[in-house]
Structures are given as C-alpha cells and as structure tokens.
Amino acid sequence: MTKIIFEGWEVGMRKIPFTKLLNQKAGLSLLEAKKIKDRLVDNNEIIEIEIKEELLAKEILEEALKLKVKGRLSY
Amino acid sequence: MKRRIKHKTNWLMRIVQVLISLFVFQSSAVVAFPSQAEYNFESQSFEHPVLIKDDVKCQIIDLHFQSEFVLFSEASEPENAHFKGCEDIAAKGGGRVFTQTAKEGDLLFYSTKIGDDVIEFGGNFSKSNGTLTIRNFDVDGALTNKLGIRGVKDIITDFGKQQGVNKIIIQGAKRTTGAKPGKIPSQLIFKIE
Numbered sequence: 001m002t003k004i005i006f007e008g009w010e011v012g013m014r015k016i017p018f019t020k021l022l023n024q025k026a027g028l029s030l031l032e033a034k035k036i037k038d039r040l041v042d043n044n045e046i047i048e049i050e051i052k053e054e055l056l057a058k059e060i061l062e063e064a065l066k067l068k069v070k071g072r073l074s075y
Numbered sequence: 076m077k078r079r080i081k082h083k084t085n086w087l088m089r090i091v092q093v094l095i096s097l098f099v100f101q102s103s104a105v106v107a108f109p110s111q112a113e114y115n116f117e118s119q120s121f122e123h124p125v126l127i128k129d130d131v132k133c134q135i136i137d138l139h140f141q142s143e144f145v146l147f148s149e150a151s152e153p154e155n156a157h158f159k160g161c162e163d164i165a166a167k168g169g170g171r172v173f174t175q176t177a178k179e180g181d182l183l184f185y186s187t188k189i190g191d192d193v194i195e196f197g198g199n200f201s202k203s204n205g206t207l208t209i210r211n212f213d214v215d216g217a218l219t220n221k222l223g224i225r226g227v228k229d230i231i232t233d234f235g236k237q238q239g240v241n242k243i244i245i246q247g248a249k250r251t252t253g254a255k256p257g258k259i260p261s262q263l264i265f266k267i268e
Binding site: 013031 | 177178179180182184195196197211213214215248249251252256259
C-alpha cells in the first residue's frame with residue numbers, strides 16, 4: 001500500500017482535472033474527489049490517499065504535480 | 076364488423092397519438108418528435124424512440140402506453156442519435172453545444188468549445204423557481220483567464236437558455252488561477268432573457 005500525501009496547491013492549479021484524476025484513477029467517487037479538492041484548496045488541509053499499487057500511486061502523483069498540486073509519496 | 080371496429084380503433088389511436096404529441100410539446104420537454112415515431116398497434120408502443128430533453132441532458136427515450144397514461148420508459152441512447160439530439164438542443168439555446176462530462180448527485184460538469192479551445196465548468200447544481208444555482212463553481216481551460224466577465228456571461232447565458240431558466244446564480248469556489256488566487260469570488264447573478 002502506498003500513500004499519496006497532497007500538501008497544498010500552487011498558483012495555476014487546475015481544479016477540475018485534479019477532481020477527475022482522483023475520480024478516474026484513485027478509485028474515488030466524483031463527490032469524494034470533489035470534497036478532497038475542496039478540503040485541499042478551501043481549507044488548506046493535508047490529504048492522504050491510500051493506493052494499492054505503487055506504480056499507480058506514482059502515476060497519479062505525477063499527473064497531480066503537472067496540475068500544480070503539491071504532494072509526495074509515503075511508503 | 077371486426078374490420079369496422081379495427082378501423083375505428085386505429086383512428087382512435089391516431090387521435091390519441093396526436094394528442095400525446097401536442098401534450099408533450101406543450102410541456103416543453105420534447106425537442107423533436109420524429110415523424111417515424113409511429114404507433115404500433117400490436118405492441119401498443121411507439122416503434123421509434125422520441126427525443127426529449129430533461130433537466131440536465133438530452134436523451135432518446137421510448138414512449139410506451141400503459142392504460143390511458145403515457146410513460147417515459149428506460150432511456151436508450153444510441154451514440155449518434157444522442158449526439159445529434161444534443162446538437163439540436165444546443166441550436167435552440169444560443170447555438171453553443173454543452174456536453175455533460177461527469178455527473179454524480181448534484182455535482183455536474185459540462186464542457187463547451189470556444190473556437191478551437193475547450194472550457195469546462197461545473198459545481199453543485201440546484202434549480203428552484205426558474206433559478207439555477209451553481210455552488211462551488213469551478214472553471215477550467217486554456218481560455219479561462221482570458222474570458223473575462225463578459226465571456227463568462229455569454230457562455231452562462233447560452234447555458235441558462237438551454238436549461239430553461241430565467242436566472243443563474245454562481246457561487247464560485249476559491250480561485251487558484253487568474254488575478255487573485257486564493258480569493259473566493261463574489262456571487263454572480265445572470266438574468267437570462
């Protein structure tokens with residue numbers, strides 16, 4: 001199990017693609033994904049998501065970084 | 076005698092068919108009532124689906140009779156027909172095509188083209204008394220920061236026309252792009268004429 005820790009966002013963060021990324025690749029429902037985006041952006045919360053496969057976790061993080069979301073992996 | 080009764084029944088059913096189409100048109104739910112939607116007397120249903128528009132999207136729906144009532148049955152969405160239907164609806168609401176890209180509960184996302192660019196927007200939708208409110212409104216796309224308030228207004232006005240509302244209230248989510256990232260934008264109210 002690999003954890004992705006989303007720690008914040010940078011100016012230019014793309015909120016809708018980030019929500020859809022979590023929905024389509026992290027196994028979260030659209031509503032759950034949107035709530036995570038809201039917590040990250042509106043409340044500046046640090047969010048942890050558990051992903052079964054390490055490779056998938058890396059892929060999600062890479063895409064999130066491109067969308068200007070700050071994050072890292074934790075094993 | 077039997078033939079006469081069948082003949083009368085056929086005429087009666089045709090009258091009912093016309094009345095139904097008028098009723099559905101009146102309710103403004105139907106965008107197109109295809110001429111090929113002939114009533115099949117044996118199966119007691121229309122042979123072809125009827126295109127209708129619901130609150131959030133267009134779809135092909137089969138009409139069926141049950142007793143004297145008309146029921147909308149399960150939606151069938153042949154890909155091409157669905158797309159064509161959406162275009163038809165768009166043509167009635169400002170000529171812009173809005174495609175629903177994701178939906179769960181009241182959370183909806185739509186995309187639309189502006190020239191060669193695509194913008195996407197969405198949020199939590201609720202409708203009441205002719206007013207559409209979109210909470211936590213997000214917008215994304217290469218053009219997003221170049222649209223300006225007038226550009227947003229044009230798109231939202233077209234969208235409102237297609238949604239059949241006379242007012243749209245937008246409560247934006249915290250901005251991450253543009254002039255003031257981190258700011259929660261003021262509520263915007265657009266009247267749709």
